[in-house]
Amino acid sequence: MKIQPIVNQPVIETARFDLRPLRRSDLGLIELHAGDERVARNTTSIPHPLPPGTIEAFISRAMTEPRDFDCWAMDGTKENGAEVMGLITLSRLDRNQSEVGFWVAPAFWNTHLASDSVTALVTANPLGNATMFATVFQDNPASAKVMTNAGFVYLGDAETYCLARDAAVPTWTYSRKL
Known part of the structure; x- marks a missing residue:
């Protein structure tokens, strides 16, 4: 039996799901969802097609101390939902x-999962930040609405490289003072 390390980050509870640290057993579901081109094309860092070992390496980085990011799974098991x-x-x-960065599996689009997750994370403010930022692709207005619903304000336009598109993509940048 392999013991999983304890990751020093809180579980953030909402009424219908929890934001919890990643665990190795999440590998299959994350690969399934992140391997979907619709998900990858709306992130900067997920390649498509998804090379073998990519998600396993990501989970290892998310569970390592020290690290430069914290990652939570949107876990719906408390309401008999998906893990x-x-x-x-x-x-x-x-x-x-x-x-802040996020992606939601297409099966859960238009369910307010992203808005509720960002709002819960901002409210919990687990790193005790003074300011949070977010960048969304300009061709993804649903993600822009998530940010404004969570109290973020528009800062300006920029562009960033997207691995799945193999191109620079125009973005909108948002911030929220805490």
Whole structure:
């Protein structure tokens, strides 16, 4: 029996799901969802097609101390839902700031899961940040709405590289003072 390390990050509870640290047993579901081109094309860092070992390496980084990001699974088992419906991350920046990132599996789109997850993470503020930022692709207005629903304000336009698209993609940047 292999013992999983304890990850120093809290479980964040909501009424219908929990945001919990990743565990190795999440591998199959994360690979299934992250391997979906619709998910990968809306992130900067998930390649498509998904190379073998990518998610296993990501989970290992998420469970390692020290690390520069924290990652939570959107876990719906408390309401008899799926164990992994998506992921949400906080990447550490300087000056007591972090960047929020998330993706939701297509089966759970349009269920307010992303908005509820971002709101729960902001409310919990597990890193004690003064400011959180987020960047969304301009061709993904649903993610922009998630950010404004969670109290983020528009900062400006930029662009970033997307692995799955193999291209620079125009973005909108948002921030929220805490």
